[in-house]
Amino acid sequence: MKKILMALAALALTAGPAAAKLKVMTTTSDLAWLTQRIGGDRVSVESISTGDQDLHFVEPRPSMVVKLRRADMLVRIGLDQDMWADSLVAAARNGKIVYGAPGYVDTSVGIKVLQVPTGRVDAAMGDIHIFGNPHYWLDPANSAIMARNIAAGLARLDPSGAPVYEANLTSYKKELDARLEKWREAMAPLKGTKIVTYHNSWIYFAGAFGLEIVENIEPKPGIPPSPAHIDKVIRTMKETGARFILVESYYPMKGPGMIAEKTGAGALRVASSAGGLPGVKTYFDVFDFLVGELSR
Numbered sequence: 476m477k478k479i480l481m482a483l484a485a486l487a488l489t490a491g492p493a494a495a496k497l498k499v500m501t502t503t504s505d506l507a508w509l510t511q512r513i514g515g516d517r518v519s520v521e522s523i524s525t526g527d528q529d530l531h532f533v534e535p536r537p538s539m540v541v542k543l544r545r546a547d548m549l550v551r552i553g554l555d556q557d558m559w560a561d562s563l564v565a566a567a568r569n570g571k572i573v574y575g576a577p578g579y580v581d582t583s584v585g586i587k588v589l590q591v592p593t594g595r596v597d598a599a600m601g602d603i604h605i606f607g608n609p610h611y612w613l614d615p616a617n618s619a620i621m622a623r624n625i626a627a628g629l630a631r632l633d634p635s636g637a638p639v640y641e642a643n644l645t646s647y648k649k650e651l652d653a654r655l656e657k658w659r660e661a662m663a664p665l666k667g668t669k670i671v672t673y674h675n676s677w678i679y680f681a682g683a684f685g686l687e688i689v690e691n692i693e694p695k696p697g698i699p700p701s702p703a704h705i706d707k708v709i710r711t712m713k714e715t716g717a718r719f720i721l722v723e724s725y726y727p728m729k730g731p732g733m734i735a736e737k738t739g740a741g742a743l744r745v746a747s748s749a750g751g752l753p754g755v756k757t758y759f760d761v762f763d764f765l766v767g768e769l770s771r
């Protein structure tokens with residue numbers, strides 16, 4: 476009898492309330508995918524935005540507030556990439572996911588942020604990228620730091636799962652390293668290639684693989700181009716011999732297509748997040764697709 480009771484007690488420990496999954500909300504699809512990788516079956520994860528949305532401008536909806544109210548944890552990109560999440564978190568009035576709470580994870584912690592403004596920030600610089608360029612997840616190597624932040628957050632909320640999160644982090648980094656090697660190998664012949672990007676979102680990617688961005692079609696982040704700026708882009712592309720134009724799926728393709736025609740460059744419709752294009756389902760797919768398009 477005593478043995479049975481002990482067995483039941485042990486069962487209760489593993490299958491009791493402690494086994495309830497942590498409810499994690501993320502601001503982006505990439506973060507949802509990464510959190511699922513690290514959290515495994517101890518977490519249920521949902522992203523507020525989808526991969527085909529411009530992550531600077533996500534329309535807040537009441538359904539998002541309801542989900543945040545029930546969440547144990549919030550994982551965000553930070554800087555000013557997902558500032559729209561602030562009003563949602565405020566409306567949710569859930570102390571577990573506010574800034575500084577154990578369930579608050581900003582994956583930019585420990586990232587070397589590029590293009591941090593020096594000196595005075597004014598309206599002439601545009602309204603976004605005010606803390607530096609927030610598109611750091613597009614250097615795949617940065618995802619190791621992001622995953623580490625997520626693992627630390629999960630371990631804070633669920634200390635008994637810490638060894639699982641640590642093991643998942645280790646196996647993630649191992650797979651990432653193998654993929655990085657493959658991507659670097661495929662991109663090696665493109666080192667020094669000059670490119671143009673629609674939005675200033677690819678500097679981390681360019682840095683990781685030795686590409687050089689000579690112009691952005693947006694004159695400033697978030698500002699659509701004037702005809703005069705488009706002329707300037709065309710001139711620069713001809714002078715530098717830029718070969719590609721990267722355009723996220725949520726930007727218009729007409730301008731870049733016209734520029735491509737006039738310069739002989741290739742305008743590539745790309746995804747900057749999981750779900751950004753059909754067939755780009757995961758964070759790793761983002762790079763598989765892009766590397767495939769550029770190196771073929």
Ligand SMILES: [Zn+2]
Pocket residue numbers: 531603604609610674675676696
């Ligand atoms: Zn941006």
